[in-house]
Amino acid sequence: MHTHAKRLVSLFLAPLLAVCLLAGCGDSLRADGDHASNQSVRKQKIRAGQVADAWRGSSSALAWSKGYYPMADAVQLPESGWQNTADERAYETKNFVLRGNLPATVSARAKVDWGNGDTLTRPLWGANKAYQSFALGRDDGPRLTVTGARLGETTIVTSRGTATVPAWLFTLEGYDTPLQRVAVTPSKLPKSPIGQARQGSADGLQRVARLAGTATDGRSITVRAAHGACDDGPVVNVLETDESVVLYASVAGARSGPCASELIEQSVKVELRRPLGDRILLDAFTGRPVPYGEPNGASPSWT
Incomplete structure (x- = not known):
């Protein structure tokens, strides 16, 4: 009788356990994924703050403010x-x-x-x-x-x-x-007061390739950012200060498995709290200003 009762309990609980495991595992994966994603964004924002702090009041920022870019x-x-x-x-x-x-x-x-x-x-x-x-x-x-x-x-x-x-x-x-x-040559890019981010020091941080355009009112910019064939595309966040606008890019929804190795450039529009003005536009990954155009193209931002 005891064995029979145990079998009945097992048959009764099995479907509930299956439902619980499915729901619980799904919620757990989503929570872990969200937690990891939030952790990555926090690390990326910290790096962006370090870049803004390094440029603030630096000799590089002074040289930039006096150049032709x-x-x-x-x-x-x-x-x-x-x-x-x-x-x-x-x-x-x-x-x-x-x-x-x-x-x-x-x-x-x-x-x-x-x-x-x-x-x-x-x-x-x-x-x-x-x-x-x-x-x-x-x-x-x-x-x-x-x-x-x-x-x-x-x-x-x-x-x-x-x-x-x-x-x-x-x-x-x-x-x-x-x-x-x-018909005039751009100024030389000043040496950055901060080096490029170390690999893995800011989870998932990517380089912003280049500036593609600025809105007439300066309240938004369009940049080109790279991503792979096995993700949901680039994400570009922004940290604004009185002296600079620092962009920190990553990719969303990266998936494992067979994937083409080439990088794809995509335009991303970034909204600003106030017009860009003469604030310096910086890339958190490289620690350098974001250039306009290709380095060897017809419209380089600097020599």
């Missing part, structure tokens, strides 16, 4: 935009042909002017160097034709606000307004 495209399209998809394709593939002569450089140096009394003298690019920065001159596919150039001025967004800078104005066949290329 463009944060927008150095090449500016004709005012009307491209007339057709063939011309757009030619620009994207840098397929230009030069018909005529480009002028020699008239001066070795030129002035960057922020319009508030702040100016800076920087080396001036020659017309030929400026042309080669956006033109590969291939013969295959659609092409754009440059017929001449003259030295003029344009405006560009920089780390210190909008500045008026010298620019080469390239005349394009079939267009009433020129293609403009900023």
